[in-house]
Amino acid sequence: MVEQAVLEVAYQVVGGDFSQAGDGASRLKRVLQQIGLAPALSRRIAVAAYEAELNIVIHAYSGVLKAKVSPVKVEVWAEDQGPGIPDVELAMKEGYSTAPDHVRALGFGAGMGLPNMRRNADELEIKTVLGEGTIVYMCFANRA
Amino acid sequence: MNLKAMVEALDLRVVCGEEHLSRDVSGGYVSDMLSDVLAHAALDCIWVTRQSHRNVIAVASLLGLAAVVLVNCPEPSPELVSKAQAENVVLLYSTVSAFELVGGMYALGIRGCRRA
Numbered sequence: 001m002v003e004q005a006v007l008e009v010a011y012q013v014v015g016g017d018f019s020q021a022g023d024g025a026s027r028l029k030r031v032l033q034q035i036g037l038a039p040a041l042s043r044r045i046a047v048a049a050y051e052a053e054l055n056i057v058i059h060a061y062s063g064v065l066k067a068k069v070s071p072v073k074v075e076v077w078a079e080d081q082g083p084g085i086p087d088v089e090l091a092m093k094e095g096y097s098t099a100p101d102h103v104r105a106l107g108f109g110a111g112m113g114l115p116n117m118r119r120n121a122d123e124l125e126i127k128t129v130l131g132e133g134t135i136v137y138m139c140f141a142n143r144a
Numbered sequence: 145m146n147l148k149a150m151v152e153a154l155d156l157r158v159v160c161g162e163e164h165l166s167r168d169v170s171g172g173y174v175s176d177m178l179s180d181v182l183a184h185a186a187l188d189c190i191w192v193t194r195q196s197h198r199n200v201i202a203v204a205s206l207l208g209l210a211a212v213v214l215v216n217c218p219e220p221s222p223e224l225v226s227k228a229q230a231e232n233v234v235l236l237y238s239t240v241s242a243f244e245l246v247g248g249m250y251a252l253g254i255r256g257c258r259r260a
């Protein structure tokens with residue numbers, strides 16, 4: 001069965017730049033709303049994508065937030081060049097964070113980003129290579 | 145209760161978003177950690193925080209919050225206000241402390257919001 005992608009988008013993400021942080025997720029949400037995705041689903045995707053984008057800003061050097069929308073699902077990838085995650089199981093624990101103090105002062109670094117992604121996405125997969133980077137893949141069922 | 149009634153009852157300053165004050169408030173959430181708000185704040189709720197940088201506006205917009213109330217913090221910067229205007233986020237400012245503010249909201253019948 002051929003599954004037609006109706007839409008693909010990609011937004012660059014710059015590590016350490018909090019002035020643009022979250023713009024990718026905001027633009028993605030706007031696109032999802034424009035194509036008429038259910039508001040509750042758009043919101044879940046936007047929250048998960050925001051957390052993934054912010055992890056690139058906070059923890060990596062640079063990356064890209066990508067999304068692909070088909071009639072049956074929405075897939076999101078957050079790919080970065082960065083340090084990688086040494087212990088993914090530990091990183092997934094609510095409250096675990098290595099964010100530095102100046103980042104915490106802005107209200108980031110609650111250690112809830114990955115748990116928020118897991119809660120909102122129907123599928124979450126993390127591929128990471130130490131010293132190279134991380135790919136977070138999320139899939140959301142599109143039940144119209 | 146809508147934003148306009150709350151603004152009047154609690155003597156809040158409307159920094160921007162005057163045109164959206166007819167919006168109803170579904171509940172309230174208080175936090176200075178953005179991921180905490182992303183996890184718990186429901187649609188149309190009001191968010192009380194002392195964080196006053198532009199990422200607050202992005203979070204409020206993503207979540208579809210009724211308004212952000214800045215409390216215990218310096219005056220909002222022009223940059224923050226223009227970001228809020230661009231994203232259609234209602235920005236309010238309280239001169240009383242967070243404790244007084246939330247107590248006032250509770251007395252008006254606003255309750256803590258449930259996870260969306």
Ligand SMILES: Nc1ncnc2c1ncn2[C@@H]1O[C@H](COP(=O)(O)OP(=O)(O)O)[C@@H](O)[C@H]1O
Pocket residue numbers: 051055056058059060080082083084085091092096097098099108109110111112113114115134179
């Ligand atoms: N893209 C990434 N690159 C490197 N480390 C990451 C990345 N994403 C998450 N981490 C690690 O996992 C931890 C937990 O992530 P998260 O749950 O989003 O919490 P927070 O971002 O608030 O620290 C981070 O503190 C960091 O150590």
Ligand SMILES: [Mg+2]
Pocket residue numbers: 051054055058109111112113114
């Ligand atoms: Mg995070």
